[in-house]
Amino acid sequence: MKKYLLLLAASFIALGSLQAAQADDPWFNKWDRDHDGHWNWNEFRNAHNSYWKMHRDEKRVSDAELRAEFDRRATNHAKWVEANDVRDYHHW
Numbered sequence: 001m002k003k004y005l006l007l008l009a010a011s012f013i014a015l016g017s018l019q020a021a022q023a024d025d026p027w028f029n030k031w032d033r034d035h036d037g038h039w040n041w042n043e044f045r046n047a048h049n050s051y052w053k054m055h056r057d058e059k060r061v062s063d064a065e066l067r068a069e070f071d072r073r074a075t076n077h078a079k080w081v082e083a084n085d086v087r088d089y090h091h092w
Contacts, residue, residue, distance in 0.1 A: 013090060015064070024082045025087075027047070028047075028083040030047075031043050031044075031046055031047035031050070033046075037082065038080040038081060038082045039081050039082075039086070040079065040080050041067070041070055041079065041080075044070045044081060045063070045066060045070075047073070047086075048061075048066055048089075066088075069089070073085045073086055073089070
């Protein structure tokens with residue numbers, strides 16, 4: 001029982017720090033449609049396309065190039081990226 005309570009407390013602490021990390025990145029949060037703390041491929045692509053519409057002076061990339069960039073940034077091999085993984089992409 002004591003182990004369970006410790007695990008539960010650790011979960012709450014981890015969740016609180018995850019929410020705090022997300023709260024300071026409004027652009028990332030805007031495109032995190034399911035609010036799970038990371039972007040899947042569709043969320044990454046939607047954020048990129050939205051950014052590109054506002055910055056048309058930047059080179060347009062194909063879906064294949066964008067997918068390769070997503071895969072390169074998904075360092076956890078879980079097919080999703082976190083805010084730190086994409087922070088320098090497009091200077092978001």
